[in-house]
Amino acid sequence: MLIRYKKSMEKIAMGLLSFMPEEKDVKKLQHTMKAYEENENWHLYLWRENDDVLGAIGVEINQIDATVTVQHISVNPSHRELGIGHKMINEIREIYEENYQIIANDLTESFLNKCE
Ligand SMILES: CC(C)(COP(=O)(O)OP(=O)(O)OC[C@H]1O[C@@H](n2cnc3c(N)ncnc32)[C@H](O)[C@@H]1OP(=O)(O)O)[C@@H](O)C(=O)NCCC(=O)NCCS
Numbered sequence: 001m002l003i004r005y006k007k008s009m010e011k012i013a014m015g016l017l018s019f020m021p022e023e024k025d026v027k028k029l030q031h032t033m034k035a036y037e038e039n040e041n042w043h044l045y046l047w048r049e050n051d052d053v054l055g056a057i058g059v060e061i062n063q064i065d066a067t068v069t070v071q072h073i074s075v076n077p078s079h080r081e082l083g084i085g086h087k088m089i090n091e092i093r094e095i096y097e098e099n100y101q102i103i104a105n106d107l108t109e110s111f112l113n114k115c116e
Contacts, residue, residue: 002057002091005036005044009053013046016056019074022107032058032072047075047088054079057088061100068092068100070108089115 005013013036014029023029036044036058047055058072070092075084089112093102104112 001048002045002088002095003048005046005056007037009046012053013044013056016046016053016074016076017058017072019077020072020107023072042071044072045088045092047084049084055084055088057092059092059096061096066100068096068102070102070104070112073108073111085111086115 010033014033017023017032018029023032036042041061041063042058043061044056044058046053047057055075056072057070057074060069060071061067062069070089073085073088075088089102096102102112
């Protein structure tokens with residue numbers, strides 16, 4: 001299930017987001033984490049299964065054009081190809097789809113297309 005990020009989960013969240021190709025640089029990653037903590041339109045979720053945190057998905061809410069952009073999606077390499085990525089996208093749809101159109105950015109587009 002998806003759970004909303006809390007500061008106490010910072011290390012595991014950073015570890016997961018660091019698998020995104022453009023988040024390899026620690027400074028960039030710290031900047032991204034700060035944005036998820038401080039920007040009320042940036043929502044970060046973690047995928048938890050049996051007390052293990054195995055994935056992360058981060059979105060940006062745009063109230064003006066009623067979109068939710070999936071900005072980050074990442075799964076622990078040992079747990080890939082098991083459907084977790086698809087399940088995270090489905091839960092994001094359940095949370096936001098009633099009021100927002102779910103869209104990708106350049107970094108998440110190929111996987112979101114795969115989930116269509
Ligand atoms: C992308 C990612 C989150 C998928 O997670 P996952 O739990 O393994 O995904 P699922 O098990 O739900 O789906 C697996 C399917 O997605 C495909 N897939 C994996 N990464 C993909 C990508 N970047 N673009 C398109 N399809 C992708 C797999 O080939 C597989 O296809 P198949 O079912 O036809 O064999 C994971 O590979 C990851 O963390 N990658 C590193 C971070 C990253 O690059 N994120 C941006 C992705 S655009």
